[in-house]
Amino acid sequence: MTASAIAIILIFLTFLWSLIQRPRHRKLPPGPWALPVIGNLHMLGNLPHRSLRDLAKKYGPIMSMRLxxxxxxxxxxxxxxELFLKTHDTIFASRPKVQSSDYLSYGTKGMGFSEYGPYWRHIRKLCTLQLLCQSKIEAFAPLRREEVGLLVESLRKAAAEGQVVDLSEKVGELIEGITYRMVLGSKNDDTFDVKGIIEEIMLLTGAVNIGDYLPFLSPFVFRYVVDCRNAHSPSIYLSANQ
Structure with missing residues (x-):
C-alpha cells in the first residue's frame, strides 16, 4: 500500500469520526459552515483577530466555529x-487541554492548565495562604531591597562611565534575580537561565500546534514535542539541588 493510499484512508476515517463526534442535539450559536476534517481553520488566515472580527460582523457577537x-x-x-468571564465565570473557568500542557505542566497539573474543580481550588488555596500571603511577602522584603540596591548601584556606575544602558534588560535581570533567590534560595550563578526558560515556555504555550485541533496528527508533531521537552529539561532540578 502506497503512502498516498494510506493518507487517503486516514483522511476518510477522520472525516467519518468527525461526523460521529459532531454535536447533534445541542443548540449552538450561529457560525460559518465548516469543512470536513479541518473545520473553519482555513478561515483564520494570517491575522486571526481580524478574521474573527469580520466573521463577528456577519454572525454576531457570539458565534460557533469548528477548529x-x-x-x-x-x-x-x-x-x-462579561457574561462568560464574570456572570458565568465558574462554568467557563477551565482551560482547554493542549499538548504543550502535558509536557510543560506535569500533565496539566499546574494551576494555569488544570481543570476547574477541587484540585484547582486546593492548589490555588495553597498559593494564596502559603506563597502569596502578606507574611511571606514581607519576609522577602530585604531580599528585594538588596536586589534593587544592586540595580541602582549598577546604573550609577554606568552613568559615571557614560555608558548606554538598556533599562528593559536591567529590569529583566532584576526580576530574574529576585525570582531565582525566592524560589531556590541562592543567587543565580549563570548556570540556570530562568529568564530564557520562561521566555521559551511562553513562546511554546502561545504557538499554534496543529495537533491540538487535529488530534490524529499529534503523534507526528515531532518538532513541537521536542521543543516542549527541551524547555522542561532537568536543569531546573539540578539547579535546585545545588
Missing part, C-alpha cells in the same frame, strides 16, 4: 465577554 475537531465558541463584544 479542526474542536467546537469553539467565539465571543466578540464586551457585553458577551
Amino acid at each position: 479542526g475537531t474542536k467546537t469553539t465558541i467565539v465571543v466578540s463584544s464586551p457585553e458577551a465577554a
